[in-house]
Amino acid sequence: MIVLYQFGPAFGLPSLSPFCTKVESYLRMVGLDHRVVEGDARQAPKGKLPYIEDRGTVIADSGFIVEHCKLAYNRDPDEPLSPAQRATGLAVRRMLEEHFYWVLIYARWMDEEGWEGGYRDAIGSMMPAGLRQVGPGILRRRLRTALNRQGLGLHSRAEIYALGVSDLDALADLIGDQAFLFGEKASSYDATVHAFVWHVMESPGDNPLKRAVARRRALADYVERNNRAWGFSEV
Ligand SMILES: N[C@@H](CCC(=O)N[C@@H](CS)C(=O)NCC(=O)O)C(=O)O
Structure with a gap:
């Protein structure tokens, strides 16, 4: 197994x-x-x-x-996709994993809303008791450096969130009223889209990303549908 x-x-x-x-x-x-x-x-x-x-x-x-x-x-849910759909799926995956991921890092680790709103405690609770006080702050400093080196961290708060919201809007436009990214059947790209949008919805604190998902109903519906389809409802 x-x-x-x-x-x-x-x-x-x-x-x-x-x-x-x-x-x-x-x-x-x-x-x-x-x-x-x-x-x-x-x-x-x-x-x-x-x-x-x-x-x-x-x-x-x-x-x-x-x-x-x-x-x-031999479990390839992408088999029925056309080459153009695979290309789109890959582009969406890269957008989320290589760009949007850093916006999520900012929302959770750098923005006081997310950090003080619960993320610091969540990180601390996963550390050994002796590290809970100082450990989260040390990791936060390391991630700030990483975020600056990546480049996203050099922008203002408003600019970072505007970049993230444009990714979410693009996703909502792509999904439209379809059940999954490419119609009625889920593909491996849905695993990425589902994970990232779900993580926005459940991030601590308030931020423009969460508001964008609430505004683009297709995204929240999509996550709920996927949670049901894959038995996550009882998590
Ligand atoms: N490209 C990797 C990215 C995985 C990744 O970034 N994981 C983060 C958590 S979201 C991690 O383990 N970070 C721990 C660390 O960097 O110390 C993948 O697709 O699995």
């Missing part, structure tokens, strides 16, 4: 990390048996979660995990 190592649950989400939620969504979508274990990024092969262990093989990175499962178990 596949063992999925991920960050623990928080705010009603199955994991604090959208990449971990993405993998769990995919595994549920394609009906692959798996066991979820709380992992430690310091022990992870690439220093990040998620990673999986599958019959003695360890695979790190959500994208490589999905590719492995598609091949090893």
